[in-house]
Amino acid sequence: MSGKLGLRITPRMQFLWDEEYIQSLDESLRLTRKPTSTD
16 A cells, blocks of 8 residues: 555655655664764
């Protein structure tokens, strides 16, 4: 059903969601790449 839901979403909304998702991934990657020793 998620596939049908994705098709309903407009390209603009999908782009905005993708951008936000990418930003979240970037933050996660930054947190994982940073050494935990700084904590």
